[in-house]
Amino acid sequence: MPLVAHNELPTFSRLASEGHTVLSKSRATKQDIRELHIGLLNMMPDAALSATENQFIRLVGNCNQIAQFYVYPFTLPELVRGDKAKKHISEHYFTFEQLKKLGLDALIVTGANIQQPYLTEEPFWHPLTVVMEWAQNNVASTLCSCLATHAIVKQIYNIDRIPLNQKRWGVYSHRIIQPKHPIMRNINTRFDVPHSRYNEINRDQLEKAGLTVLAESDDAGVHMAVSPDQIRAVYFQGHPEYDFNSLLKEYKREVIRFQLDEISEPPLFPDNYFPEEAKKIADTYINEIIRSKNTKNSDAIFPEDQLNSFVDNTWGDTGKAIFNNWLGLVYSLTSHDRLKQYMEGIDKENPLGILK
Numbered sequence: 001m002p003l004v005a006h007n008e009l010p011t012f013s014r015l016a017s018e019g020h021t022v023l024s025k026s027r028a029t030k031q032d033i034r035e036l037h038i039g040l041l042n043m044m045p046d047a048a049l050s051a052t053e054n055q056f057i058r059l060v061g062n063c064n065q066i067a068q069f070y071v072y073p074f075t076l077p078e079l080v081r082g083d084k085a086k087k088h089i090s091e092h093y094f095t096f097e098q099l100k101k102l103g104l105d106a107l108i109v110t111g112a113n114i115q116q117p118y119l120t121e122e123p124f125w126h127p128l129t130v131v132m133e134w135a136q137n138n139v140a141s142t143l144c145s146c147l148a149t150h151a152i153v154k155q156i157y158n159i160d161r162i163p164l165n166q167k168r169w170g171v172y173s174h175r176i177i178q179p180k181h182p183i184m185r186n187i188n189t190r191f192d193v194p195h196s197r198y199n200e201i202n203r204d205q206l207e208k209a210g211l212t213v214l215a216e217s218d219d220a221g222v223h224m225a226v227s228p229d230q231i232r233a234v235y236f237q238g239h240p241e242y243d244f245n246s247l248l249k250e251y252k253r254e255v256i257r258f259q260l261d262e263i264s265e266p267p268l269f270p271d272n273y274f275p276e277e278a279k280k281i282a283d284t285y286i287n288e289i290i291r292s293k294n295t296k297n298s299d300a301i302f303p304e305d306q307l308n309s310f311v312d313n314t315w316g317d318t319g320k321a322i323f324n325n326w327l328g329l330v331y332s333l334t335s336h337d338r339l340k341q342y343m344e345g346i347d348k349e350n351p352l353g354i355l356k
Helices: 010-017 025-029 046-061 083-092 096-102 125-138 147-157 203-208 246-259 276-295 304-308 316-333 336-344
Strands: 003-005 022-024 035-043 068-074 106-112 141-145 162-176 190-200 212-217 221-226 233-236
Touching: 003 010, 003 046, 010 022, 010 046, 035 046, 035 125, 035 147, 035 316, 046 068, 046 083, 046 106, 046 316, 068 096, 096 125, 106 125, 106 147, 125 141, 125 147, 141 147, 141 316, 147 233, 162 246, 190 212, 190 221, 190 246, 190 316, 203 212, 203 221, 246 276, 246 304, 276 304
Parallel strands: 003 022, 003 068, 035 068, 035 106, 106 141, 141 233
Antiparallel strands: 162 190, 162 212, 212 221, 221 233
């Protein structure tokens, strides 16, 4: 499915430079190919705003169904932004009101940074509720990422996430729980996914609320689940959208926090991510930080380039395949007759006959 560069969002140019098929709006209008319109609610903080839009739009553009993709990034005005991010949003993002008028086939909701002790106290809580209430009646499917999953299952099912003893981050092996579900079609029975979070929702909580778990890790817990109707909402706790070095950049941020005395201990390594040689390089830098705290003098620079050469992406192909399957279902649901049946509630508990 080619992406359509329908505005000047820099992500379209970046993806084109990477070799992705990106059509200009004028070129797209000349082709007799069906369109799918997808909203991307980007709630990530300023530092990750552009990277996150790039990651999710790349996953959409990697799909291979015969359609043109129009992706519309938007955010919530209640989120605090700096001047640079405000300018980017003003120039390239849409408003929720604009997208309600336009209409969407599907919606992707990213994670967000948490500042308050309870999700219900976050500035995004009420506006996210408004968006989700609209989406439940107006789009075929919503895909939720990490924190968005925690917030939305709290809103809909009153499921409270459980704090972990320590941050769960790294790359973990998962197994498919429901291999017959169309979203898991042609997916390896075991596959890797990165995780990065301080809280979780477990399988028992989800299944008691009527959701279906699709993929789970012995070490990281549930990665994927779907709403009781099997398609209206898809929930991720992991991050299949991550770049190969996303966890490295996150590790760097934590090391800098330690260097600045924002945290008292150096961060643990992400699980199953750094090989031993990379760990030795990172340990050398950590020891230099500790030494410099005593001497108040250090010229050491975080060895990001060195560490980059040691990290791998072992999850990207599976992420692409899952997105392809999800958008294939959206494509099927948004045919006129099927969408009419779906929205009117015919066979609403299982509109595609999934798992029958």
